Amino acid sequence: MNEQIRVRQVRLIGADGEQVGIVDTRDALRRAREEDLDLVLVGETAQPPVAKLLDYGRYRFEQQQQVKEARKRSRQQEMKSIKFRVKIDDHDYETKVNHIRRFLKGGHKVKVTIMFRGRERTHPELGQAILNRVAADVSDLAAVDAAPMIAGMDMNMILRPIAQPEKVRSEALVES
Numbered sequence: 001m002n003e004q005i006r007v008r009q010v011r012l013i014g015a016d017g018e019q020v021g022i023v024d025t026r027d028a029l030r031r032a033r034e035e036d037l038d039l040v041l042v043g044e045t046a047q048p049p050v051a052k053l054l055d056y057g058r059y060r061f062e063q064q065q066q067v068k069e070a071r072k073r074s075r076q077q078e079m080k081s082i083k084f085r086v087k088i089d090d091h092d093y094e095t096k097v098n099h100i101r102r103f104l105k106g107g108h109k110v111k112v113t114i115m116f117r118g119r120e121r122t123h124p125e126l127g128q129a130i131l132n133r134v135a136a137d138v139s140d141l142a143a144v145d146a147a148p149m150i151a152g153m154d155m156n157m158i159l160r161p162i163a164q165p166e167k168v169r170s171e172a173l174v175e176s
Helices: 024-035 056-073 090-105 119-121 124-137 166-174
Strands: 010-013 019-024 038-045 050-054 079-085 109-115 142-152 154-161
Touching: 010 024, 019 024, 024 038, 024 050, 024 109, 038 056, 050 166, 079 090, 090 119, 090 124, 090 154, 109 124, 119 124, 124 142, 124 154
Parallel strands: 010 050, 079 109
Antiparallel strands: 010 019, 038 050, 109 154, 142 154
């Protein structure tokens, strides 16, 4: 930037984006001062290096905003977990399904677990029925990522959110 540029000539790009041509670095610096801008190397590997006239503070701010947006878009999906019992009451079931809906609207995967105790383990079809009911109740928001399977004393199923149109997603965030 400015006096830190150690090359003799640069390919200069003006403040409005038009290419000026190959210019001595001193002339480019003088021109930058006249326009109250900075001379910034944007293509150091080119021959001759490419320099642009711009407001460096604003340029750095825009770069930081782009990095921030990219980080926001590449957010890792978090795995949320909800546990059910075979003998769950209707109201408790509805409450837990509402929690699952909230997690899915937030863009998280949800691991639904049915916990078996004692003799309940001999009737896996009861757990399977609850998991199928959960999948049907949230089918508008989620797809089954991993089908129900038994692991030890538990039966697990993983739900992943279905991509929603941008308008619907923004309305869902307003509601929650």
